Amino acid sequence: NAGVMQNPRHLVRRRGQEARLRCSPMKGHSHVYWYRQLPEEGLKFMVYLQKENIIDESGMPKERFSAEFPKEGPSILRIQQVVRGDSAAYFCASSPTSQPGSPQHFGDGTRLSIL
Amino acid sequence: EDQVTQSPEALRLQEGESSSLNCSYTVSGLRGLFWYRQDPGKGPEFLFTLYSAGEEKEKERLKATLTKKESFLHITAPKPEDSATYLCAGPGSARQLTFGSGTQLTVLP
Numbered sequence: 301n302a303g304v305m306q307n308p309r310h311l312v313r314r315r316g317q318e319a320r321l322r323c324s325p326m327k328g329h330s331h332v333y334w335y336r337q338l339p340e341e342g343l344k345f346m347v348y349l350q351k352e353n354i355i356d357e358s359g360m361p362k363e364r365f366s367a368e369f370p371k372e373g374p375s376i377l378r379i380q381q382v383v384r385g386d387s388a389a390y391f392c393a394s395s396p397t398s399q400p401g402s403p404q405h406f407g408d409g410t411r412l413s414i415l
Numbered sequence: 416e417d418q419v420t421q422s423p424e425a426l427r428l429q430e431g432e433s434s435s436l437n438c439s440y441t442v443s444g445l446r447g448l449f450w451y452r453q454d455p456g457k458g459p460e461f462l463f464t465l466y467s468a469g470e471e472k473e474k475e476r477l478k479a480t481l482t483k484k485e486s487f488l489h490i491t492a493p494k495p496e497d498s499a500t501y502l503c504a505g506p507g508s509a510r511q512l513t514f515g516s517g518t519q520l521t522v523l524p
Contacts, residue, residue: 304458306458331510333510333511333512335512335514341516342502342514342515342516342517343459343502343504343512343514344514345511345512345513348510348511355510356510356511358511359511391458391459393458393512398510400446400447400506400510401446401447401464401466401506403449403461403464404449404461404512405461406451406458406459406460406461407458408456408457408458409457409458
């Protein structure tokens with residue numbers, strides 16, 4: 301099953317450390333989206349990327365967070381100097397086109413816990 | 416501001432008891448509305464896309480409908496395995512999805 305693959309599934313970090321979350325889109329998909337789901341809250345958009353380009357990062361905090369989708373390899377969401385409030389489930393989605401009606405397919409997420 | 420509101424927040428049904436979930440939206444430049452199912456510890460699983468008012472889509476015991484202001488997910492004769500959180504989402508003029516907070520459905524045997 302060549303679905304959206306995210307790793308690690310669970311990640312524990314201490315305050316001040318860096319967290320790196322990886323996402324491999326579905327085969328043939330070149331559009332990647334990152335969402336965050338805080339405890340007891342809904343999914344919130346963070347960033348939209350195509351290969352080597354950030355298209356929309358309007359939902360991503362200005363500090364400590366960055367994302368990339370290199371020509372080769374998975375998309376990476378990086379959180380520097382993590383704080384307790386970063387504890388959440390981070391989901392990646394992919395789609396084959398940029399058409400708004402094209403559904404986004406999700407991975408099973410990375411659960412980030414900050415000690 | 417784009418907004419998607421789902422009701423009820425939680426719904427408990429007996430097996431075989433049909434019901435409907437509601438999703439109302441104010442999303443600028445809405446181009447389709449999506450329904451997803453999310454099981455605990457999993458990512459959202461795509462169910463349907465609806466593009467225009469009057470459109471209906473069906474899959475097993477689920478039927479999704481769309482009007483100009485809201486969408487319904489009808490569940491006919493549900494089974495315990497239909498228990499999950501059902502999410503609706505609208506893509507605005509940008510590509511990000513605006514999600515509702517979901518309806519947590521529990522179907523009791």
